Structure formats: structure tokens, C-alpha cells
Amino acid sequence: MDEFQEIQEIGFPALIDKIKNYRGTAQKDTVHGIGEDAAVYKSGAKGKLSTITSEMFLEGVHFDLTYSPFQHLGYKLVSATISDIYAMNSLPQRLLVNIAIPNKISVQMIEQFFNGVETACKDHQIELAGGDTTASHQLLAVSMTATGSADEKDLVQRKGALNEELICVTGDLGSALAGLRILMREKKEWQESEGGHYFQPDLSEYEYVVKRQLMPQARQDLINAFNEAGKKPSSMIDLSKGLLADLKQLLSSSGTGAEIYSPAVPVSLDTRHVADEMKEDVDKYAFYGGEDYEILFTMSETDAGEFRKTFDDFTVIGKITSDNKTLRINTGEGETAEYDL
């Protein structure tokens, strides 16, 4: 028998590194293949680029139908997909939706799902251009592909951050995880009650974080603002896996290090309340919480100051350093944590 090495033995990042070795036949018009938020190639029109990204979402791994209304789910998966297109400073244009449907799902649920997909598409001026519909044995599985376009001069990648530049993030971080914590607590309570009542908890107290978990917004407003202000960040990535994980990707692509001032990391009051209620450290939410779909970008101090006149929903959380082996987190209380890059 062949060798059998479990994937968890090497981990997904190492597996992805192996997969990256398979490239097929390089195309002449490729600008960037594997390794960015989206693949980039010349569209054929002068000075114009095409971007494309694809993601897979599985029930039980990426979403839980107990507490995800189908309409929200459709909306969220579009946000998650196009966020990668925005992260290249590109605008999404088309979406393909593949969906594998088990028997437990009704026609009405699928219609609600596509209702959510279409609402997100309209919010972002995207055409729903096709896809594949098929049966599934037990679990709902979805794959979405988005294409976009960018002017060649506007393209931003994970690489490009320079020493001394500011590290900026939009919105606030950790709120999607806070929402998940609440939903999971309610689900557990519901499961333990066994009373057979439907899962309809009163979540009004947690509306903000629950909405951030169930129906996140991709930051088109940031990309439009860059365009309006005539500013372009030196590097960018969307925050889907969590601040630390995604920042590390950007630093590794850029060949730089960073120092983050943790008290500056933007966290909403709502997220703080949830962390307090859960008796957890709110910094964990902000640094490790995924699915916020906020954007992290780097810019010179001058540019960032000017850009703020056009768009102010971002926070400076630290600086790029030349020490490309280290990510330093300054807690503001005299302590510094260091992470190897």
C-alpha cells in the first residue's frame, strides 16, 4: 500500500504549499497565479486586469443551518467570496454559484438562499452568471466563484508593504466571532432543552454581533473611497481567517515584519460585552476571530492622513518593520509578545 500521511500531521498550510507546485501550463497574460486573494490576468483591454477567486463552503464546517437563515447564508457566502476581489483593489462583476442539495432542504429554502445571493449581488452590482445545481447525500455544499476587474495601475496585492508604513484595518474586529459565540450558546441551550420548541432565541440584545456573524458586508465602500481619493495602499488582504493569521500572510508575501499596538485594535462595545459575558479575553476575539471580512491595508503616514479626509472608517493598529522574522504585539502595558514569521 502507498504511504498514508494524515493531513493534520502536516496541516493545511503545508498541504496548500504542496498544491501550489501544480501549475499546469502558464499563460502569457497571467499577472499573478496561486498565492494572492484572487488570481490576476490581463483582460485584453489596454491597461485592464481581470481577477478571479473561488471558495468552497460546507455545512457543518463553514456554516450551521440551525442558526443561519437561508437568506442570510446566501448573502454571507457572497460577501465571503467577493471580499477577496475587493482585497486586490478590484471590483467584482460576475458570480457563479454551485450548490449541492440534500433531501432535507426544500424548494423554499433554496429560493430563500438565492434571494440572499441576489440581494448581495444587487448591493454590489454583480451579475449572477451561472453555476451548477446538483444533489448531495446529507450536507449542503456551496461553491462560489467571483470575477472582477481592475485598472492595471490600481492593482494591490498582499506583497508590497514597506518598512515604516502604517497598518490599517477597517471597521472593528472580532464581532463575527462574538456573534458566533452567542449563537452557539443559544444552540446548546436549545439542544439541552429537548422541549421541541423551534430554535428562535431572542437575540435582540446581541443584534450587532449576530448580524456581523450571519450577514457580514464586504467592504466595497473602502475600494470606492481609494478610487475617489486617488489613493492606493501598498498592500492589502481581507480579514477572513483572523487578524493574526491574515496579517502573517501579508507580511510573509511582503517580506517584512510588523509591530501591532494591541490597545489600538478596534473592538466594538458589543463585542466587549460578549467577551465579558463569556469570561473570555476580548483580545482573543480581535486577534483570532475570523469572518469579519474587514480589510487590512498598509499605507505611508502621509497618504493615510490624506485618505482619512475621504474615508474615516479605519484605524491604525501598528507599523511595518524591516525585521521580516518577527511579528511583535505591544500590549501597551509594558509587555510584548513575539510571533515568528
Added chain:
Amino acid sequence: MDEFQEIQEIGFPALIDKIKNYRGTAQKDTVHGIGEDAAVYKSGAKGKLSTITSEMFLEGVHFDLTYSPFQHLGYKLVSATISDIYAMNSLPQRLLVNIAIPNKISVQMIEQFFNGVETACKDHQIELAGGDTTASHQLLAVSMTATGSADEKDLVQRKGALNEELICVTGDLGSALAGLRILMREKKEWQESEGGHYFQPDLSEYEYVVKRQLMPQARQDLINAFNEAGKKPSSMIDLSKGLLADLKQLLSSSGTGAEIYSPAVPVSLDTRHVADEMKEDVDKYAFYGGEDYEILFTMSETDAGEFRKTFDDFTVIGKITSDNKTLRINTGEGETAEYDL
């Protein structure tokens, strides 16, 4: 509670018709959205079109890991995906591969899978440009997206077939189903033996049909031949679901009917042998068997005669008729079967 209508109550075609109503925001450069083998839009370069298609493949629904070696599986799923690009008379350029991997799958299996993907990509001069790798609970799930390009003047769609034109198919039909029958028989025998031997049946006697099932080839040669001969069919579709199902799609898009002369439908000797062994009607294989990834196209008699000088691996199986309500199958023995369209 909301209404719960099972999908099998209306069927997948009716569900897809519902999904087609969700369109998002139409883009100005769209040539064709939902409803063709691939979506088509203007690339931006003068006279050039972009094509894009995406498909989902699930273990237990679309493939069986008992008898599908990973390398073949990778190859096959690429063939299945790019076949839709060829069916528009377009050439594939890029492939994105999303894969959701359960614990039972090893690092080596994934490498074999991508080895097969890459071999197919190289055979078709395609770049492997990205995708998504994630965990799955129990079953392997794959989604592939292919992009391609075509000259505007070369684009061929499902619609466009004209009365009196010839209906042509490449290669031979039903052999992928014949291969599947053999593999399923061997799997059953293996399961019943319970003896614990590995699944390694001697399939050499069935090599042709098993290969057609496990490692089908997308018909790039046909598309290249159209180009070389300066000929263009009036309509085209790839045979993935089966001759009858796919022909019906083409007829419905074209607003025409057809008469098929069933003795003319090309079936290999190997497929006949399998049908005999299974005591089944070989016509069922040819008319209902899916996954051949041959191409069906329509052309005037004159054009088809001239095209044969460049490319001869196709067979005329019938004619387009103006009766857009009926697909007639002439058995050649004085009988005629009619199907409503």
C-alpha cells in the same frame, strides 16, 4: 412554519428554472448569462469573448473512491469542467480547483489528485490558477471553475440549430456508462467477498470502457479542427448527461425538433460486449449514458461534408426538424419512438 416542498417533488430541472430568475445586476458586457454550457462576456479586447463555467462534484454522488484512482479522478473532473468551455467553440485557459478534504484522505492522495489535475491541464494548455482548500467532515467534495476565450465570430451556442441540418456526434456513445457498469459489478463482488482483499480487480478485458469512465478526454481536437477547417457548427452541446437529455436541451434552446436514426448512433464493440454481458439493451447505454464528454453539433450537409476532410471522428445520427414539439427516434426496423419536447 414555512411551506416545505421537497425538491424531488418538482425535480432539479424545475428547481434550476426557479434559480434562473435570480440574476443580480446585469453587466453591460454580458453576451450570455445563465442557460448555456458556459457564461459568455466581452473580454475587453476587440472581437474577443471570455467564457466561464463552474461545476461541483461530490463523493458518493458524482464519483466513488472505491474504484476511482485519485490521479484519474483529478484528470476526469478537469475533462468534465472544460468540456463545457469547448462546447462554446472556445478554448480553456485557466482552472480554479476548490477541494474539501475529510480525514480519511491522505496527503499522498491529494498529491495524486493534483497530479491528475495537472496532467489534464498540460494536455489542454491550461494554467492551474488558484482555488480553495478546506476540511470536510466525511466526504470529498470538489468544485472546479474554468475560464476560456473565443473569437466573437467563432462563438457557438446551444441555440442556432436550423431545420434540415445534420446532427453529428464525436467518438462513440455509452462507453462511459459501460465502464461504470463493470466497475460497479466488480465493487459489488468485492463487497460480497468480505475477504478483505484490496479492490484490485483484473479489468484488462474491459480496458477501453473503464478508461472512458475513469479518465474521459474533453474534445479539444474537435475545436481545433473547426478552427483549422474554417468551419463553425450552427449549435453545439457537450454530452455529459446523456444523448437524449443533452439533445433535448439543444433542441429546446434552438426551438427545433429532431429525428434520430438510432442504428447510426456510434457505439463501440466494447460497449456492445458489456451490454450483452449485462443482458441490457445497448441502445440504453448510447441514449441515456452520461459522462462520455463527446460533443454533439449541428451543421449543414455541405459544411459537414467539407469538414470531414479535416476531421473524421464524427458520425451523423439524424436531422433537425421544424417540428419543435417532437424528438423522433427511428429504430430502423419500421418503429418510431416519439418524445415530447
